[in-house]
Amino acid sequence: MPVNIQKRFCFLTCDAASYLGDNLRGIGSKFVRSSQMLTSCSECPTLFVDAETLLSCGLLEKLKFSVLELQEYLDTYNNRKEATLSWLANCKATFAGGSRDGVITCQPGDSEEKQMESLAQLELCQRLYKLHFQLLLLFQSYCKLIGQVHEVSSMPELLNMSRELSELKKNLKDATAAIAADPLTTESEPTFNSTEAAIQSILECLKNNELVKAVRQIRECRILWPNDIFGSSSDDEVQTLLNIYFRHQTLGQTGTYALVGSNQSLTEICTKLMELNIEIRDMIRRAQSYRVNTFLPDSSISGTSL
Incomplete structure (x- = not known):
């Protein structure tokens, strides 16, 4: 996965977790862990091959769908990233310093500002979760693409450099x-x-x-x-x-390729990331349930957005 995407994703996650507080029912630290797992993955392998060989070995047809799928996931990721960045910026501008005690609560005696801050923090968690899940989908699609590229190495008629x-x-x-x-x-x-x-x-x-x-x-x-x-x-x-x-x-010749990069199977890390995403989703749901059970805001509060 491109390094620039990883770096920006990690920075946004750490920025949001810092605003929320590391002890925010453990959600902030879970988001950071998810980003660290993604950014620790091996670098993107590079395939060196000429156009004629790419066609003759049938790799181009195999990659078409995966590339389109990657682009779709990437477009959605970018849209969700912008939405998360905008919401985080509004949270910082609207509420001073984020959560003080690191716990999302909405108590009946809380001030309206505190109630709104808690609602805004939960919305930030939801947006950040959707962003993380979208990057997981992008990562899974990327891993599938890598697997298809590695299949080239099993073709004996090609010269492997x-x-x-x-x-x-x-x-x-x-x-x-x-x-x-x-x-x-x-x-x-x-x-x-x-x-x-x-x-x-x-x-x-x-x-x-x-x-x-x-x-x-x-x-x-x-x-x-x-x-x-x-x-x-x-x-x-x-x-x-x-x-x-x-x-x-390889000037003037065809049938030569080189695949440079890690051959490491990424199935295990995909599984771990999925398990972590499910854990984060459940934590957010529990936080939402706690808010609803302890305080039912009126329609004017629940319908307000930043």
Whole structure:
């Protein structure tokens, strides 16, 4: 699952849990745990394959439905995320500091403001739950897509470069870490006159295992030709280098693929996430039941929205 979605989701969850209070019948901490489980999942595997091979092995047809399903879940997730963000912002603006004691209550003697705050907090929990459940659906669909992609590895007629690119990816990450650890160490880098010359130089570095030099060169190319084949500064430079390497290693031929990423089965974490979502749903229902049984607000209060 894309890292940017995970990060924003985790930030929103922690922000909402902080507003609600960590001891809010345990709901806040459960939401945080759910987000941590999702964000701890392995990174998205990458499939390297040419268009002709993608068609000939039948993978394109297999992926069509899963991609459409993913897009539908993602659109709904984004809508629910915006609704949750808006509600949280309104809660913060309307009520000072959120829950004081970390418990949702609506007692008969409470002030109207306290009653409204409790109702608003319960609504926030409901919206956050729907958001978490939608991301779970997105995650399950994503896992199904990964499973379909992994089926490619069972096709003997294809040339598998997965191990070669996986090793290159690991070493490139080590190279970027080495540069980050010693940023003051520089070397004389050529200023390329053309993209063709730059690509040829980068390929030579990758083939000769001069990976630190290759990373530095891709960074220089992004300055010289922003948003070109080298990508922008916000793109993953390791991924860009892998794209260049695979494209030119398989130039003029078909039937080659590489699947780079975790082969870990994600069934177990899907099951745990579903169990946690059910637990959160039941906690919210109990909190709602407690509110109804202890205090029945009049229609003017229950019908008010932020």
